[in-house]
Amino acid sequence: MANPTEKNKDLRKILGQVARNKTAYLYVLPGLVGLIFLVLYPFAFDIWISFTNWNVYHNSRLGNLAYVGFKNYLLVFLNPTYGFVKISENTALWTIGCVLPTVALGLFLAIILNSKIHGKGIYRMFLIVPWAMPSFITLLVWRGMLDYEFGIVNKVLVEFFGPKSRVDWLGDPHYAFLSMVVANIWLGYPFMIIIFSGALQGIPNELYEAAAIDGAVGWREIRYIIVPLLKPTLLIAILLGSIWTFNNFNAGFLLTGGGPGISTSIFIVQAYNLAFMLFNFSESATYAFIAFLILATVGILWFRYTGVIGGGKKESQ
Amino acid sequence: MKRAQQGTTRLVIGVTKEISKHIFLIVMALVSIYPVIWVVSTAFSPGQNLATGWHLVLWIFPIPNSPTLAQFQFLFNPKLISFSLWAKNSLIITLSTVVASLAVVLPAGYCLSRRVFPGRSSIMFSFLLPTMFPGVVTIIPLFLIYAHFHLVNTYLGLIIAYTVGSLSLSIFIMKNAFDGVPKDLDEAAKIDGASDIRVFWQILLPLTLPSIATVALWAFMGAWLDFALAHVMLENNNLWTLPLALYSFITATSVEYGTFSALSLLMAIPVFIVFMLFQKYLVTGLTAGSVKG
Incomplete structure (x- = not known):
């Protein structure tokens, strides 16, 4: 004392x-x-709002703001009309469905680009275009390409498979979700190529040669040499990719706006729509805070079980 | 005889592998640039509705029937839309953000790299925190706070928000860059009588120019391309920035993909060029030293 x-x-x-x-x-x-x-x-303000009844009818300007305790949380969790389960499913599917293919595709392309092959430089330049183009613009471009009536994707489909092959890419809930995921994978793999290329160049050539003598070529080389050696990079890539995808407002909002209905809505888009379409700020804050808690929990568990720190500290390899 | 056969089999396998690699790379390269091809041909086609003005070459490539600059001329026609006004808004906000961001980031990065003081690591950690917050978590209360302080519909409000938004990454890029300059250099200069400020301006800054450019680029892109925050904060369309204008072309009552494409190209080309030049440094910054390149 x-x-x-x-x-x-x-x-x-x-x-x-x-x-x-x-x-x-x-x-x-x-x-x-x-x-x-x-x-x-x-x-902090956001957390506080989530415990009030801040909406069109009750707010600080009208002076009738009230503390409602956990009412918003209970409503979100227990009232099925709030769509919490659907949105959680969407968010989980969205994060995993985007990150894993993105990382796998990026790693695979980086491995090919790291092998002896002609025209590496040119391929690389084309492959990182999606990263160098502003995602805000390319997402709207995707929206134009996927347009039901005029979009070029349907035009090409008609060209190949006849007029009955049109797909309502952004209007049908399942296709809309698929379109979002594909567009986001398209946005994501160039960055993965770049960080995996950097890491692959750190693996000494002698190692591949020695492994090749022991019979580790092709898939075996990837499985037993590249993946274990790239583990730190892979873990960081998956973590960063997950955080960015979970929080990716542009990709979630610009293609479908969360619709039709809430069928493609993820947490962050739902929070946005609730606040700025319906002006239900307290419910929006509730969603936003739940989203933060989920992300923070997953992030902390990831740190603990993989021992990877996202930034600041240099890893001693 | 048998050995020769084995040799040819191996050669065939090798060639097939090589060819399949090339085919895969070509397909992926096409996928990567296809939206760009689409934007370019739409921007140079006449008409707005996407359905006319172009035809497919080789089944998948859209090519304008009669290439035209009409979409660009429309953008630059002062009577029709306020393109120059929106471009001016965007430029003012973006350039102010870049200057403000450098003014905050350079001293902070310097001091986190060169000074040892109590609370240093917790300060560093707190700068990393915002990367964990979903952007919308802060946009909503920020809107309510801005409304209270009359910062909605102002440039200043956006400039402050973009500057703070760029900090997390930028401070780390700069700290890592200053860490990369050997301390012996500072000490040698100090022995020769140079002050801290002189060491900063004459030794550290010239040696970290690529990183400084990256920080500037990061701030530039954050402000130049932001949609979510501007969409909330700028209600008055005289104050709109280019991303809001771009969005309005395809969500307003009339869908104008031609104008949209032309404006997309004008907005994206400068970013694209600078991005290609600085991508190496951006990656280092984005992964904050955790991934060795």
């Missing part, structure tokens, strides 16, 4: 250190202030 004089001593020590490192704190201050007022405070 600290007595008052000891406490004073500690305080003086801290103040002394702050004074000594004045310039250092001054340099990080603007960033920290921004972070506190534009990220941390809104975040």
Whole structure:
């Protein structure tokens, strides 16, 4: 137990250190202030809203805002009309369905590009185009290409399979979800190619040669040499990919807007629609906070079981 | 005889493998650039509704029947739409964001790399936090807060938000870049009597120019291409930025894919070129030193 004089001593020590490192704190201050007022405070505010009845009829401007406890959470969890189960399913399917194919495709392409093959540079340049083009624009382009009546995808289908082969890519719930996933995989694999190419170049050539003598070629080489050696990179790629996909508002919103209905809605799109289409801010905040909790839990478990830190610390390999 | 046969079999397998690799790469390369081909041919076709003005070559490639610059001329016609106004809005917001971001990131990155002080690692961690938050989690309360402080429908509100939004990644890019400059260099200069500020301007900055350019590019893209935040914050269409204009062309009552495509190209080409030049540095920054390249 600290007595008052000891406490004073500690305080003086801290103040002394702050004074000594004045310039250092001054340099990080603007960033920290921004972070506190534009990220941390809104975040806390969001949690608070989720415990109120903030909507069109009740808000601070009307002065009839009330604390409602866990009512919003109970409604979201227990009232089936809120579609929580459907949206959770969508989000899980969306994250896994996008990340795994993206990582696999990226790794496979990186391995091919790392082998002795002509025209590597040109292929690489074409392959990373989806990453270099702004995703906000390319997603809207996809939307145009998938248009039921005028879209080129249906035009090509008709060309090959006749007029009955048109598909309602964005209007039919199942196809709409598929379209979203495909478009997002298209957006994602170039980045994976780039980080896996970097990591593959770190594997010494002698290793492949020695492995080839022992009979590890083709799939075996991938299974027993490349994947184990690339494990740290793979784990980081899957984690980053999952966070980005889970939070990818553009990909979830620009193609389908979550529709038809809520059939392709993921957490982040649902939170957005609830707030800015229906002005039901408290329910939106509830969704947003649940989404954050899920992501944080998965992220922490991932850190704990894989020992990979997403940034800052250099990995000692 | 048998050995020769084995040799040819192996050769055939080798060639087949090589060919299948090329076929796979060609297909994937096509898939990668197909949307770009589509945008280019739509931008140079007459008409708005996608159905006319072009034909398919080799079954899948759209080619304009009679290439025209009409879509671009429409954009630059001052009487019809406010393209120049939106471009001006976008430029003001974007350039201010870049300047503000550099002003915040350079000192912070320097001090996280060169100074040892209590709380350093927790400060570093807190800069990483926003990457875990779904963007919408903060957009909604930010809108309510901005409404309270009369920052909705202002440039300033967006500039501040974009600057803070770029920090997480940028501070790490800069910290890693400064870490890459040997400390011996600073110390040698200090022995010769250079001040901290001089070391920063004359040694650290010139040696980390590619990273600084990357940070600027990151801030630029965040502001130039943002849709979600601007969509919420800018209700008045005189204040719209280019992404909002672009979105409006295909979601308003009339769907104008021709104009959309022309504007897409104008917006994307500068980003594309700079991105290709700086991709190497961006990757290093994005994975924050965890993946060795």
